[in-house]
Amino acid sequence: MESFNVNANPKKRQRKDDDVSDKEETKKTALRDILTSIILLDEQENQEQEQERWVMEAQQDKSLFEANHEQKIQATSEPIFYNGKKNRSWAH
Known part of the structure; x- marks a missing residue:
């Protein structure tokens, strides 16, 4: 008697199910796969935006530092006035 094994005859057609x-x-x-790709692209975009933000903040900090440095150089190179007279105590 033949058993009802599904894989008994490999030439047999598969069932529609x-x-x-x-x-x-x-x-x-x-x-x-599509959802994984979308999630990865979204994460990559977030990382790129974060990196751009970091670069912009670093440039702003550098600009501020340079501006402050220029002001310091100007302030230290100008003569100091007290009561409308030039302070020349350093020249003696």
Whole structure:
């Protein structure tokens, strides 16, 4: 007597149910891949924005530092006045 084993005859056609479940699994896998790609692209965009923000902040800090340095150089190179007279105590 023959058993009802599904894999008994490899030449036998697959059942329609098997085709549907294979197609569904393929769709699920494709959908998973698409979602993963979208998530990775979103994460990459977030990292790029964060890096751009960091570069902009660093440039602002550098500009502020340079401006303060220029003001300091100007202030130290100008003669100091007290009561409308030049302070020349350093020249004696």
